[in-house]
Amino acid sequence: MDDRTYTADAEPGDTVTVAGWVHEVRDLGGIAFLILRDTTGKIQVKFEVEEMDDDLVETGLNVHRESVISVTGDVEEEPRAPTGVEVTPASVDVISEADPELPLDPSGKVDAELSTRLDNRTLDLRKDEVKAIFEIRAEVLRAVREQFRELGCTEINTPKIVATGTEGGTELFPITYFGQEAFMNQSPQLFKQLMVGSGLERVFEIGPIFRAEEHNTPRHLNEATSIDFESAFADHTEAMDACEAVVKAAYEAVEENCQDELVALDLADEFEAPEGDFPRLTYEEAIERINATGELDEPLVWGDDLPTEGEHALGQDVGEHYFITDWPSEIKPFYIMDKDDEVSTGFDMMHPEMELVSGGQREHRYDHLVDGFEQQGLDPEAFDYYTKMFKYGMPPHAGWGLGGERLIMTMLGLGNIREAVLFPRDRQRLSP
Amino acid sequence: MDDRTYTADAEPGDTVTVAGWVHEVRDLGGIAFLILRDTTGKIQVKFEVEEMDDDLVETGLNVHRESVISVTGDVEEEPRAPTGVEVTPASVDVISEADPELPLDPSGKVDAELSTRLDNRTLDLRKDEVKAIFEIRAEVLRAVREQFRELGCTEINTPKIVATGTEGGTELFPITYFGQEAFMNQSPQLFKQLMVGSGLERVFEIGPIFRAEEHNTPRHLNEATSIDFESAFADHTEAMDACEAVVKAAYEAVEENCQDELVALDLADEFEAPEGDFPRLTYEEAIERINATGELDEPLVWGDDLPTEGEHALGQDVGEHYFITDWPSEIKPFYIMDKDDEVSTGFDMMHPEMELVSGGQREHRYDHLVDGFEQQGLDPEAFDYYTKMFKYGMPPHAGWGLGGERLIMTMLGLGNIREAVLFPRDRQRLSP
Numbered sequence: 001m002d003d004r005t006y007t008a009d010a011e012p013g014d015t016v017t018v019a020g021w022v023h024e025v026r027d028l029g030g031i032a033f034l035i036l037r038d039t040t041g042k043i044q045v046k047f048e049v050e051e052m053d054d055d056l057v058e059t060g061l062n063v064h065r066e067s068v069i070s071v072t073g074d075v076e077e078e079p080r081a082p083t084g085v086e087v088t089p090a091s092v093d094v095i096s097e098a099d100p101e102l103p104l105d106p107s108g109k110v111d112a113e114l115s116t117r118l119d120n121r122t123l124d125l126r127k128d129e130v131k132a133i134f135e136i137r138a139e140v141l142r143a144v145r146e147q148f149r150e151l152g153c154t155e156i157n158t159p160k161i162v163a164t165g166t167e168g169g170t171e172l173f174p175i176t177y178f179g180q181e182a183f184m185n186q187s188p189q190l191f192k193q194l195m196v197g198s199g200l201e202r203v204f205e206i207g208p209i210f211r212a213e214e215h216n217t218p219r220h221l222n223e224a225t226s227i228d229f230e231s232a233f234a235d236h237t238e239a240m241d242a243c244e245a246v247v248k249a250a251y252e253a254v255e256e257n258c259q260d261e262l263v264a265l266d267l268a269d270e271f272e273a274p275e276g277d278f279p280r281l282t283y284e285e286a287i288e289r290i291n292a293t294g295e296l297d298e299p300l301v302w303g304d305d306l307p308t309e310g311e312h313a314l315g316q317d318v319g320e321h322y323f324i325t326d327w328p329s330e331i332k333p334f335y336i337m338d339k340d341d342e343v344s345t346g347f348d349m350m351h352p353e354m355e356l357v358s359g360g361q362r363e364h365r366y367d368h369l370v371d372g373f374e375q376q377g378l379d380p381e382a383f384d385y386y387t388k389m390f391k392y393g394m395p396p397h398a399g400w401g402l403g404g405e406r407l408i409m410t411m412l413g414l415g416n417i418r419e420a421v422l423f424p425r426d427r428q429r430l431s432p
Numbered sequence: 433m434d435d436r437t438y439t440a441d442a443e444p445g446d447t448v449t450v451a452g453w454v455h456e457v458r459d460l461g462g463i464a465f466l467i468l469r470d471t472t473g474k475i476q477v478k479f480e481v482e483e484m485d486d487d488l489v490e491t492g493l494n495v496h497r498e499s500v501i502s503v504t505g506d507v508e509e510e511p512r513a514p515t516g517v518e519v520t521p522a523s524v525d526v527i528s529e530a531d532p533e534l535p536l537d538p539s540g541k542v543d544a545e546l547s548t549r550l551d552n553r554t555l556d557l558r559k560d561e562v563k564a565i566f567e568i569r570a571e572v573l574r575a576v577r578e579q580f581r582e583l584g585c586t587e588i589n590t591p592k593i594v595a596t597g598t599e600g601g602t603e604l605f606p607i608t609y610f611g612q613e614a615f616m617n618q619s620p621q622l623f624k625q626l627m628v629g630s631g632l633e634r635v636f637e638i639g640p641i642f643r644a645e646e647h648n649t650p651r652h653l654n655e656a657t658s659i660d661f662e663s664a665f666a667d668h669t670e671a672m673d674a675c676e677a678v679v680k681a682a683y684e685a686v687e688e689n690c691q692d693e694l695v696a697l698d699l700a701d702e703f704e705a706p707e708g709d710f711p712r713l714t715y716e717e718a719i720e721r722i723n724a725t726g727e728l729d730e731p732l733v734w735g736d737d738l739p740t741e742g743e744h745a746l747g748q749d750v751g752e753h754y755f756i757t758d759w760p761s762e763i764k765p766f767y768i769m770d771k772d773d774e775v776s777t778g779f780d781m782m783h784p785e786m787e788l789v790s791g792g793q794r795e796h797r798y799d800h801l802v803d804g805f806e807q808q809g810l811d812p813e814a815f816d817y818y819t820k821m822f823k824y825g826m827p828p829h830a831g832w833g834l835g836g837e838r839l840i841m842t843m844l845g846l847g848n849i850r851e852a853v854l855f856p857r858d859r860q861r862l863s864p
Binding site for chain 2 (some may be wrong): 002004019020021022037038039066067068092094096097098099102103119120121122123124125126127129130131134135137138141142145149154156157158159160161162163164173174175176177178180182184190191194195197198199200201202207208210212214222223225231232233234238364365385386388389391392393394395396416421422423424425427430432
């Protein structure tokens with residue numbers, strides 16, 4: 001698009017104009033090197049102080065780090081240069097001068113706290129290993145959408161401003177909407193279900209969700225990216241198959257297309273796409289295995305939700321992605337179909353470190369669904385826009401929601417989920 | 433995924449289980465036909481009243497329209513059937529019975545108001561021509577993303593909860609965010625600009641935007657899908673090239689991959705992807721041509737914004753997609769780079785019916801940008817999270833935002849932008 005040459009494309013013998021950021025200037029006396037960085041890499045620019053025009057040398061050696069410049073000159077082979085080539089400049093143009101004091105060092109030589117990094121994301125993303133996270137994130141989204149299309153899904157976009165939350169009034173951000181009370185949606189759950197009863201039958205959505213949870217942990221966000229799937233005429237086992245296919249497709253695409261990024265993150269050797277089927281443990285097996293690890297002070301009993309330490313102990317024990325199925329009905333949402341009086345079709349898909357996915361077959365029977373709302377203490381009337389469609393031919397259906405940032409975080413072993421978001425939102429952070 | 437056979441795949445000689453919705457039952461006396469509909473099409477199920485099991489016949493002929501059923505039986509050739517085959521049922525299973533009274537007729541025989549359709553989107557989307565809009569929408573999003581990747585863009589996701597709007601406090605929906613005042617973002621403008629100064633350099637985002645405008649027209653939404661592009665080291669002409677490439681890619685993908693949907697919309701004959709370059713008119717040429725049409729009571733003079741009737745007259749005159757460039761600086765946002773004292777690098781891209789895109793080269797010089805905020809009556813301090821990054825090496829850059837729903841609306845000749853959204857949000861409509 002722009003007519004500069006990317007640094008990665010500069011070949012010996014070419015005369016090029018390269019443009020980007022001043023990564024570093026090393027003045028060795030009679031000779032000086034400026035390292036120019038652009039999105040494709042870095043290139044060495046050589047200044048021979050005695051032999052070159054004074055203005056040119058002065059410009060090149062006095063420009064502040066992280067300024068934007070363009071350099072025109074001949075590319076020559078130079079085995080001692082980092083990329084094997086260097087540019088001898090005929091002209092240097094300072095396009096956008098940087099302040100000499102930077103709030104963050106993009107060369108990475110000086111470590112920065114996460115909060116400083118997030119306050120200065122523009123500079124932070126000039127580091128190869130940070131940029132790599134977001135190149136991988138983009139590739140994951142691409143691969144996931146492609147896999148959904150292979151599964152026969154239609155992409156949908158559902159509203160983020162809603163009259164009611166999915167599971168009632170807790171944990172919702174209220175909005176003033178033309179004088180009416182409204183909320184930012186915490187999940188596309190109800191809308192994607194409405195779509196499986198339409199002619200679309202099988203849908204996916206990747207979009208923002210908003211949760212007013214007062215968590216303050218390394219794995220919760222108040223605005224996150226949800227990857228949602230829902231299919232007519234599917235049961236929970238088929239939804240699990242789709243879930244496994246999507247997660248594997250994400251890993252495989254990163255393995256295939258992001259080797260440079262994995263190198264930048266120092267993950268090239270250890271990164272592996274999951275192979276084989278994800279084990280499917282029942283809830284009962286899960287609590288038995290957790291109890292057997294002896295990691296919990298109190299053994300778990302039927303009906304307990306899994307505490308974080310329990311999830312962690314089980315994750316260590318299993319050592320790969322796995323499902324937990326056959327959850328007690330009472331700890332799964334009312335819109336999940338029950339298998340019998342005690343056990344539901346709900347499932348979770350787990351990375352050894354944390355839960356990634358929650359799903360199940362849905363309750364598609366109108367009377368049961370309305371009863372569910374009432375048992376939950378919710379007013380079915382308020383959800384009439386949703387429930388009434390269940391009276392007009394709603395097929396059996398199943399689906400799930402996958403936390404996009406958790407997928408990236410666990411895939412890349414990031415210590416904090418905020419590292420997987422350009423501009424995270426939490427209780428303390430509202431800008432940038 | 434599910435083990436039924438899609439109706440489109442049922443071949444003579446097969447024994448199949450098909451499942452879907454009861455589209456129609458025609459009882460001709462001794463013989464009756466049930467038309468079963470699924471996402472791939474329709475199939476005829478034949479009941480021979482005298483020769484078949486009474487229970488089977490009774491189930492098949494008494495089931496209400498739009499109920500979900502499954503039918504197992506042999507497929508035979510039948511030239512008089514709508515698809516050339518029919519199923520002789522061995523069993524019929526009613527999976528989800530529909531109420532006999534439907535709020536909307538999915539067969540399309542009875543017209544419905546748009547508001548009734550939007551209240552009952554599940555049923556509305558059982559109509560081929562409505563489903564087709566959303567299949568095309570999904571294909572447009574796929575093709576647009578692919579084109580962005582071909583242009584070297586990285587996909588980004590920016591926050592929808594923000595501390596300040598792009599252009600100040602008007603037309604924003606306020607949120608209560610953990611006791612702080614916040615807003616739903618009206619544009620990713622500031623965030624995508626922050627990313628061109630990072631190592632990503634060239635980015636795109638497709639996501640929701642929120643505008644508290646009190647419009648109530650067939651072409652405004654309060655929640656819409658914005659298709660955003662921003663590139664470092666690009667000027668407005670290069671941004672226009674990218675814009676043209678993206679819009680053409682959308683049309684070409686629909687032409688290539690959505691013929692069935694175009695047939696359903698009765699557009700197969702007239703649909704054409706734009707060919708050749710979009711004409712680029714200056715603002716000055718644009719007002720001259722509008723004045724020459726004689727459609728306006730008052731001729732336009734330099735500095736006037738283009739009224740809707742003016743846009744319309746010009747669109748009729750040009751007859752294809754076109755750009756308007758060289759707008760007066762005073763009617764473009766302050767973050768658009770000026771060419772000189774009078775003229776800016778701002779541009780609009782127009783469909784003959786309406787504006788689709790607004791873009792330009794951006795002001796990347798810190799001092800000019802801060803002055804711009806002040807001249808706009810905005811407090812630069814409140815935007816410090818954004819402006820401060822312009823002190824640390826911000827390259828020249830350009831970009832644009834394209835209204836996703838307007839693209840679909842104009843592409844398919846829809847009369848109301850709400851037809852291009854599953855669950856539109858306007859001043860009156862907050863659910864479903």
